[in-house]
Each structure stands twice: as structure tokens, then as C-alpha cells.
Amino acid sequence: FGIGAAVMWAATSSRQPPATVPGLMKFQMTPGNGLYLNMPAEPAISPDGSRIVFVCVDSLGTRQLSVRSLDAVEARRLPGTEGAALPFWSPDGQWIAFFADEALRKVRLDGGSPMVVAPAPDARGGVWLPNDDILFAPNRQGGLERVNAGGGKPEAMTTLDVGEGELGHRYPALMPDGKQISYVSIRGATRHRVKLLDLEKRTVTDLGPSASAVVPVPGYLLSLDDTGDDVHLLVQSIDGSGRKPAGAARRIVASIRADNIGYHNAAATANLLIVQRSSDIRSRMEWRDVRDGGSSVIGREMNLGGLSLSPDGRRVAMMMGESFDLWIRDLESGERRRLTSEAGYKSDLTWSPDGRQLAYAQQFNLESQGAAYEARLKSTDGVGEARTLFRGPGIFSSPMGWTPDGRELLVCASDSIGTFQLYLVPVAGGGKPRIHAPIPTGRNQARLSPDGRWLASLSTESGRSEAWIESFPDAATRFQASSNGALRVEWMEDGRRLAWIDSKSQLWTSDVTHGSGLTLGAPRRSFAIVSTGEFPAFDVRGTRVLLPIPERESGTGSLEAILGWQALIPKS
Template identity: 30%
Template sequence: MALGPGMRAGHYEVLDLLGEGGMGAVYRARDTRLMREVAIKVIRRDLTADRELISRFGKEARLLAALSHPNIATIHGFEEAEGERLLVMELVPGATLAERLSTGPVPVDEAIAIALQIAGAIEMAHGRGIIHRDLKPANIKLTPDGIVKVLDFGLAKALVAPAALSLSPTVTSGGTREGMLLGTAAYMSPEQARGKDVDEQTDIWAFGCVLHEMLTGQPAFGAATLSDTIAATLTREPDFSRLPHDVPGAVLRVLRRSLVKETRHRLRDIGDARIELEEAGLGDAVPVPSPARRQSNLRSAAVFLAGALAGAATLWLVDPRAAAPSVQTVRFALPLEATERLAGLDFPAIAISPNDSHVAYVATVGGDQQVFLRDLSQAAAVVLPGTAGAISPFFSPDGRWIAFFAEGKLKKVPVGGGPVQDIANAAIGFGGSWGADNTIVFAPDNGSALWRVSADGGEARPLTTLDKARGEFSHRWPDLAPDGKSALFTVGTKGTWDDAEIVAVSIADGKRRTIVQGGSNPHYLSDGRVLFVRAGSLYAVPSGGAQATENASLLLEGVAESLDGAAQAALSRTGSLAFVPGSGEAGAHALVWVDRHGQVQPLAAPRRTYESPRLSPDGRTIAVTIGTGDRDEVWTYDVARASLKQLTFNGGSAPAWTADGARLAFSSRREGLPALFVRKLDTSASDERRGRAGRARVPLSIAPDGTIACVEYDTAGRDVVLLKEGDATPHPFLASPANESAAAFSPDGRWLAFVSDRSGRNEVYITPASDPARPMQVSNDGGTEPVWRRGDGQELFFRSDDRMLSAAIHPGSRLAIGKPAVLFDAAFEPGVAGRPGYDVSADGARFLMVHGDEQERPAREVRVILGFVR
């Protein structure tokens, strides 16, 4: 919830915004009950949905409220007000130590005085079994009257519950398990960087870093990039020669003993540091020797961590071959939250900012597909509002914007949040690239060439033309050169996307030059080579001319790739890589039966790229879309005979059965433009086109009277239209500012279930088929893909993330809807194009679903390699 001056959160009156962090915004506010000013942190709503996190927050707040020390900012409480979670804290005036250091080093006497107060605060907390884990200048405030306050023990860990402490802490394994990496990189201890369990000595290391920075004005292990900072922490010794020459010997001893990489040789107790500093004024200044210059290599070839470079990441490999910290390659993973699922994987679903500071990815929570943004200096990703239904995100050259495709348009949103702006029409969007001249090159549709448009909007102009004489049917996945003079893209002709061509086109005159024969998803590299993908591996070739893949250099294996040619790999301008791990091409899955308890029984059908299988009314035949590389086709599978047969040969997808099982409706681009067709299965008659071609219209469900419910895509979003028997004109049925899809007629045709995001998230509704103005909500925690039980229609199934749910339906003068119940929770392939990814047997006992091997399923993490190409 965004608050402004004068607004209220419970009994707190907001005065102004103090700042924003990874967990939420912090406001200066007035407690109207106690008539005092406080600071309140409003926890982000996507985090408050995590019950374990909120429970952990409450425990930490109670721990910290029990701390009473003049150098620790007081926690007043953790409250709930109007649906928001508030951490109420002491309002501390003054500047942070980070702000003070921005003007230069602190005089020695002043630095010692500040360090003494910091040490006293940490000593008291350690005595209560609490470690800070994120001590840094930004978490230390200097009040106008000279008092130091240590802030934000929000990442504290309860180590021991002292008997005298009535509020005994409880440590949960999910909160601080080994491998959790918490803290800011420049102040992180080596054991934190290696993902080990941490204790008080982590705070001692950070204390030494802060003291060193106060005296020198520079971080002890600071570097230009995140990867170099981590490498310096693990391999480099601090440069004590930068210390002032009048530093007392006691201070130097504290620094030397605090910044020892091996914990067994590090200062044991922060109280010892306090005593040394108190005695510092009694000793004489000593010369500061130059540090020993040692060449050191990383001793571990594979260091596995879990957490984030300032929150939650897994450092899964540190390159041992690098000669010096300045060229270290650091690899880590960003695990998704438990409720998140990577989504939109038929398109590029990840992006990395030009300066490596952020990673964006498409994921779903509660059925809502949105762009998530992860600041690599923060502990968690944030959802970018206004990105519902997004696919194919990419950054602006300055890293301030993210462009994406949704609701039939190319759009952009500020990285810091703000209004979403439309740029151009784009029916689906098969990739885009944002140039330094503020021009975007993009592929607006599956069967289109490339277009250009200003990132500020305006008229889009064609950049390339499909050479249909060569069999070209798609230009996609563009990447603009850093100088903006040319663009790489993938040309689809025949076969799979591994057989595609990579072409460079001149922006000035449109001349084309083939770079790679046999690959897709190209990127310009800073060293002049071209990166591309083939069979889930990344290769590089010189950009000078056509190269076969056998002449390319293999850089990385195990990148997720769809059969539509979308590889989950993104490159920054500095040469860092973000990717989703996988076993190459994803999509070759199995048709399976799943019972109401989640038990799986495979069918005998061969593995294919199945999408949205639909059972015939008699349950004997399955109609299903199968991708064939360059296009989709409709196939049928005879369940009894275990026979798979191709039904369409010139393009077809999204089949839907009529109630008598005699006909199939499907979508096709066989005439060049999208259109809906109906085929009679017992004759050789030509397919009947229903309605005019040109609108992206996908059949969803067919009523007993032959009315076809379709989802229709246009520049305004998704709506549900009805095509009645014998009427070529589609009639809008659910057409609102919200997005509606997944319409499903009840077996008797009286009711229509559908999905809408009118509430701000996808939920399942039911409305009379004769009156769309009276919808009734079925789901209450997100919902998609509704399917009726056949026959009496007294049960409606739907999905929410990986959960399959059921709601009882009681017909009557007014429909009664039961409370949804979870049947099972397991990962199966979702539906596409607003259609369910499953169907239900006549008795409601089994679900026909699409399932892939675990190693073929998209990972629950995004991996990052900083310095992948230098």
C-alpha cells in the first residue's frame, strides 16, 4: 500500500516517506495514541502472503523489543492495520554513517568513539543470543547529539535462548538454514559468502569492515562489480597501508584480528574489541606496515550456497582458474519463493539489466503471471504492478525501464515502479531489443517480420520482410548491436528451431547477412562474437560471416529451451549471463491420467509436445495440439488402440469438441491470418471457417446448441465472444476493461465458467450463459483453467498454481457454489492461450494431464554468471 502525508495506517498518521528497501517502505509517522513520532515499515503485500516469513518477523520483533540499549534503535512492535503488516520502530534523527562517509574518512578520534558505541550495541545483542548479520554503514545512524544507533536487526538470528529472557526465541529451519546468504556483499564475512552457518564472528568481521572504512574512507573489500567484491572478500587481504599514520596500535590490532578470514583465528568476542578501543587512547600511534602481497587462488572449485547476494541466492560455482580477483567469474542462483512459478517459458522469460544490478523474470503467484524484479543487492524480488499477462521482458539501455508484451501491446514500466505505458500494438510478441537511440526492434506476432518503433511510442515501421520464396514464416528474438547500426534475429523456415538461421540486418538499408546456420536466440558479445543457442547449449562464433554450428565454440550447456525456439538465457552489456537451467529442449512430455489423490498413470501415447488435451464426449478419443517446430497441428489419440493420428496438415491448434463428438473446432493461420475452423470428422468435406479471419480467436468450449465460446485477443486485452450456430458474426459476451478467458459451458449449456482478473488477480467465476452481468466467484485464492464434471455438472475443477481444486455446484433457481477443496498439489503442464491444460473423465475420478520428467521441467531458480564473457 502506497501511503502519503495525512494518510493513516491504523492509529498511525503518516507524515512523510523516509525510504524504501527490499522488505517495504519506511515512513515517519505519528502515533496518535501515545502522541509520539515513530518510524513504521509497511511490509510488502507479496511478502505478507508468506506465513513463515510473517511468523519469523513477529518473533524477531519480539526479540528486539526485549533489547534495551542506548545504541540500539528500539522496536516498539509488529502490528496489523487495515490488512497491512507494520513494523513500528523508534524514529532516529540524523544521518547514516554511509551518508557521513560519502564526504570522506572520519577523523581517528571520532571513528574510535563511533566504533565504541557500535561495539557496545553488538555486545549487548550477542549477550542475548542475537546476531545482526547485516551490519553496515547504512544501518548505523549518527544522531545530532552524538549518539550512535544501530538499526535494522531484521535479519537477526536467535542462537541461544537465555533462561532469564522471558520471550524465548525460537529458530525455524526455514529462516536461517545453512546456505542462507544474508547481508550486503562489501561487509559480508567469508563464511557468509560460502553459505556456512554464521555466528557472532560474522558481526565481528562486519564491524572490522565498518571501522576500516571509517578510517580510510573506502570499503575494505569494495570493488567495481558485485562479482569482484565477492572475489575480493574470499581471496584478498585488506590494505592496511591506507590507514592514517596516527592510528593507535590497539585499533590496528582490532582491525587485524577482526578481518581474519578463518573464524578460528578471528577475534572471539566483540567485547574484546570494545576493551581494545577503550584503551586505544592510552597507547602510542604505530607505523602501519605495508600488507604482504600474496597471490591467492580460490581453494574451492565448486562452492554451493543458498540465499542471495544480499538476501537469497546460491553461489553454485566460483571459477578456480581466474588469475586475479579482478577477473573472477562468480556464479550464483536466485531461488524463487515457494509460491512462485516461472512462467511464459514459450517466450524468453528472463532479462538482466545492462549493469548487472537487476534480474527480471516472468512468474506466476496464485495464477497471476507478472514480471518480478530482483535487485541483486536486496533479499527478495518485487512484483512490478501493471504487468499482468506479461511475456518476453527486456531492459532499456540505461536500465531504468523494462519493456514487455501483454494484452496485445508492447509496453514499458519503470524499474522503480510507476504507470505502465503502451508503446505499440503487438498481438503476442516474439522478442524485442531496446537500442541506445531509444528505438525498439520487436517481433509483434508468431508469423511476422521485425518492426521498429520509438520507445516513447508512435508509428511502428517494418524493418525486415519475410522471404516467403525461401519458406520464411517468422523473424523473431532480435538483438540490437551496442552501436545500434545492426540487429541480429532468428529466421524460421522449416524443421526445428535448431535448424533456423541467424541473420544480421542493417538498420540503415535493411541489407541482410547470414551469421549462423543452425541456431537461434542470438546476442552480440562485447568481444565481437555472436552468442547463440542450439539444443540447450550456448555457442559463440565470429560475426564475420556464415558459420556452421560445428565451427562454434561451446560456452555453456544446460539452458532451458522451448520447441518454439525460445531459450531462457539473457546477456547484459557487461557480459554477464542470466539463464534458466534445463536439459535442452523443453516440451516433449507424456499424456497421463491423474487420480483425485495425485497418483499418476501414463498413457501409452508417445512423448510429444502436447498442449491442452481434450477428451471426446464418449471418452474414447483425445484431441490435442502438438508442436512440430515451425507450427502447431491438431492430432487425435485413440485411447483403446493407443494410436496417434495427425488431423491437420496446414496448421491447427486449440481443438474443442462439439457435444455430440462429431465435429472439432480449432484455430489456424492456414490462410495467413488467424481464423477459426470447424471439421466434420466422419466426412471428407472441407473445413468450415467460422467468422472472418484476422482476429486472434481461440475456441474454448462448445455448448449443446453448437454455440462456440472463444477467447479473442486484441489491443485492449482478452475477451470472451460467442459464435452461434449458423451465424458468422461473433457476439461479445464478456467484454470489460479486465481480461477474461478460459470460458467453459456447463454440460447443459445453462452456465459459463470463466477466468477474469477484474479483482486484480485471476479468479474463477460462473455466470448464467444468458446473462454475463451476474457473475459469481468460485475461487478465493487465485484460480485458472476451469473444467466442469461431465453429465450432471455438479462439480467444477480449476487450478491455482500447481494445486488442483474442486468446488461443488448445486443447481437450482440460484446456483449454489461450495467451498473449493484441494485435491492434489503437483506440477503438470499449464494450459496455453486461455485454455485448460487438462480435461476430466466422465465420472470425475481422473484427470487427463500433460506431464514431463522432473529433469525436463523448468528449474525453480534463475542462475546468474557475473563476468560470463569479458
């Protein structure tokens, strides 16, 4: 693209002074049009370098794609891309591919309805090849697949080396020679590694350890460095063959914000670099009643993550701050206290029935930059250290609840290919973890009814993620509860109400009648859930939902464009 266009964009997009490094220009970009940047924004630069596509959210948190030309003041929305993630361009720049609703899709830049290309239940990136094939990662675990951009049956392109500890291949990118694909090999207990796939020979070359996938540009590979207190963007020279690093990697940009295991959240050409900056975001905690939508705000917190209500509904456990620590807040007094002080992302918080313990998922092996999660227990009075209870065979081990007697923890754990099965894990010892009634499609989330007789879970056995109900523990009776997609399922009112969040982030409920079996009433739509990447906490005894709602105007981040970024590379 022309320098004039870039300078015009800089002048209209930012009031910041130009960088002092000769040949370097930096400017900030925000979406405009009432939109906010998603975290991550997942930017991608068009093949001719004139446009950028990225993921935005509206006031309800609905993700959608926006495209901005470098000579434009504001971005424009791409209709029909609600729920989109990880966009990438066609070689001619006329199409944009993306993932939404468990599928790889494509849409013309000049308009039209998106078209489905292939199934992608839980995608982790893709690249559009010059021959009009698309190579993509359809799941968070497993290998890469290839499909024609016009559709068809996907073909496996890579397979996991289980003996080497591989759990998934993610975020493919085309190397400058057009003959090789780079991707990141995800490991659970050791450092991830970057690999190259020769598209013709199908041979794989190992480029070495890395915190993320790479962004290839002529002569260089860009990736993340998370070994210090901050996350930096690294630049690594590669030799003429494009298959070997040359010299030492150098840090060029600090304070990079990314998300998801192995993802870099950056885009680059030989002259233009796009990274994401983000400030702290304040969120309000808001009660909403599923019966009438009535609401009340109980407080605000900074950088708020997952929520979980105590069995008596008087306290909430939550993840907060840049260190991802767990806190407990008294909902009446507002007083809070820190529960953990250890590095590593935490998720899937769930209280024991007596309220004395909190189970959660925690990243482990951080010293070797591993990516896997284990299920841990921590006393809610803060006394003593957290203890590891269970590690599954794959990346994820997510606590889902307890049996009513508190003797077993329900954990959804992924296997080597990413299918989740439900494990029953003894809490006090005296037995081994066991898989509960395994099914081929697995269970991606689960909740046991308060009386312990019925299990609600998510499964894709109908072709997409839906809520299912089954008798417990025998699983003799099993039926589908939702029909409009489901991202989360929960029990409310002591098991007399079933609630689920559909694929459009709408909350639905059904009355539950217990007798010799279980009967669901007609589904009723309650209200839209603001999509934040974190699910709300449900009051098991009542009819309220506690929502974490980001006040995006308090800090939404921006995309930083760096023109002439190679001037940042240290000379020695």
C-alpha cells in the same frame, strides 16, 4: 561492474563453492520476498551490468517483474508490472520495457505507473535502440515493428518471406556495433534461422540455422543447441564485420531450461552470463466448485501439463514429464496409464463425445527442428498409432472440441500472419476441412455448447481479447459475453452456465437461459485461477473445475550467474 560487488553478491546469494575453472565464478540466484522464478524467467542485464530484471510469480501464479542489484541480497518488485513478460532495458538503464495485457509498456526503475507504448497482442520480444526507438515483435507470427519509446504508430521493419517458409520474426537484439539487429526467423517445417537487419540500409543477412534467437556480445553469439538429449548453450565466434560466423560453434553450458519457440532464456555481457536451471515441479490436482469455491485435492503429479476431463467426468487426460507424453488417470482409483511415447510438445487435449478418442496438438517435423503443430487423434484405449488429422497454414493447429455427433473436430489454426480461424475438420474422411464463418480478427479459442447450437470463442474485435457467443452453424446471431478481458471460455452444467477466465486470472460465470435464443445472466466472480501457463479442465456436466496447482516449494529453479563465462569456451 566491479569484481567486489560480484563477489559480495556471490557470497550473500549462494553457499555453493566457486567453480574450479580459473577465472570463473558461478553462483545461484533466487528471488526471495515470497516470490518464485517464472518459467521462463526471461532475464535481462542492465546496460551498465549492475542489475538484472527477471519475471517472478507470487503464490497465486501472478507474473511480475523483479530487479536485483548485483550487490544486493534480495530482489525488489516493480509495482504495476502484473502479468509482465519479456522485459528489456532502456539504453540509459532508467526504464524497463515489458509486455502485458496485449501491449508494449514501460516503467521507470525508480517508480511510477507503467505507460503504454504500442499494441502488442501476443508479443515475442523487443529491444530499445540508442535513438529511443523500440523494435519489437508484436505477435507470435508476422514481422518486426518499430515505434518511438514515447508512443506513436508502429512502423513495419521486416516482412515475412513466405516462399522461404517464414512464419514469424522473434526476439530481436542489438548487435555490438549498434547498427544491426539480430532476430530469429521461425519456420514450420525446417530449422529456424538467425538473421541480421541493417537498421540504416534495411538489408537482411542470413547467419544460418539455429534452434533459437541469439544473445549478441562482443565477438560472440550465444544460442541454444537442442540436437541431443539435452539442451546446451552454444557460443559462436563472429568475424570483425559482425556479419559472418567464424569457426565452429562450441557447447559451454548444459541443461538449459527455456520455453517458447525460438527463445533462449539467457542474458549476457562480455563477462557475465545468466541462464536458468530448473528442477522437477510437483503439482496437485484440485477440484474447485464455481458456486461456493469448495475444494478437494485428488492427487499429485510431477511436471504436470494440460488437463482435459472425459465426457463422463471420470477420467482426466494430462500431459506429464520431460518427454511431454500424454497419460490418462482414473479419478476414482488414481490409476494412470501412458497413452503416447513420442517426442514433441503436446497441448489442447479434447475428448471425443463417446470418450473413445483424444484429439491434441503435437509438434511435427522434429527431425528437421521444425516448430509447427498439427492436430492428431489417438484412441484412448491406447491401441494403435496416433494419426495426423489436420495441419493448418501457419504454426498452430489446436483442437478445440467436437460436434455433438463426433463427426467433425473444431480446430483453431493460425494463418501466415498469425490470425486464428476456426476450421471444421471431418474426422472419418468424406470431406475437406473448411473455415467456419471467418472474421478479420479471428477466433483464438472456441468451445461448442453441448447441444451444438452455440459457439463460445475468444476474439479481439473489441480491441482486446473477450469472450463472444454466436449461433452455430449459421453465425447469424453474435454478441460479446465478457467485458473484463478473457483468456479462456468454457461451457458448464450441460450448457446452462458459461465460464471464462479474465485477463487478471479471475474466473467468472454467467447463467445461461435457452429459448428461441440465448440469454446470459449477470456475471459473477468465482475465484482466482492460479496462473501456471496451463489452463484448468472444466466439468461440462457439473460445476467443478480441475486445477493444476504447482507446489513451487518442491522445485522452482534458479538463475545461475556465471562470472568470467568466456573461460568455458574450449581452446581447441
